[in-house]
Amino acid sequence: MRTTTVGDVTLLLPDLDPEDLDQVSDLSDGDVRDGLVDGVSWRGEQLAEQSIRGCRITGADLGEVSWEAGALYGCEIAGTDLSGATFTGISIERCSVTGTRFTGTRFIDVRLKDVLFDSCRFDYATLNRVSVAGSVAFTNCTLGHGSWSSCRLSGVALRSCDLSDLELESCRLDGADLRGSRLHHLRTPLDNLHGVVLGEDQLSDLTRLAVETLRIVVQAEV
Template structure:
């Protein structure tokens, strides 16, 4: 079983190259009776992609570009998304497990009520996205991703790890983050520090959190005042 491990966090990856699995090329992600399995969807350039009440199982989605994406009540198991541009993604009330997003553009994506279990985001651009009531019920890894100005609201990311990511003006607004591993990142511009009780960092990052808190509280140092 293939895994991706960073420090203490291991994500089980989809096994799509095993000899007993043949991925059929498909021209749509809409399966019969709401289920699509053992598939490869490649190179689609769509204006709109709307999926609801669908189960995607054992498949690859590569090079998909869609200008507007609406996903609702979707179950995704053992799927790899690679080189996709889903910048207008709206994804709600769904469950994603053993899934990889690699080299994808998810700019401004809005996830709400999505449950994640063994999910890897690798080298993705997710700037300006919103994660609302997103729960990591199993391990989740963000590695080498851009999360600039992403907002996590009422999220549960205690089982997650964020490593070597751009966290400039990334905000945490309520939620549960105890155990979230933030080592390997520059935390000096993170916002919403009061929500981050119980996170895991390195000693060297403590000064970065101090810098972030100073900016967040708009603190003025007395020695910087003109009258002393």
């Protein structure tokens, strides 16, 4: 395992050696462990109560996968398509995810711990009742036009992300680090931003959001 730091968040992540992994091409009914999953297509597969552990997944097509009540643990995922997938009641822990597409993906009752999402696309993704149980960071991710509801994301790092037209409803983000992220057109009641950390350069976006949310009329003096 290795550690990395994003802002004030320190994450414990896997450090896999491809030479120690066995090539995996087929998705069996059992758990997948210590596998090298390169360029496979498991599009539309149905997974229930399965675990994927200690695997490196690169260039794979996992679009429209449906995964319920399982675990993703100690994995590295890079350049993979997970668009249109549905994750329900799974745990994602000690994982590094880079350059991966989650367009239109749905996360329902998902638990995150020590997970780094770097340069990923979550546009039009839905997060419902997602919670963090440890360090979690999103860096350089596109989160636009998504919908997050009833999520518990205290202390999460959302650094240098595009939050344009992201809709937040009944979310808890206290202590979340949003420095460097674009807040323009973020759609949320102000109480969802209670206790977040911003940079001085983001105050104009926050002011604009407050004016729009409170329907304040700004007029020139006569």
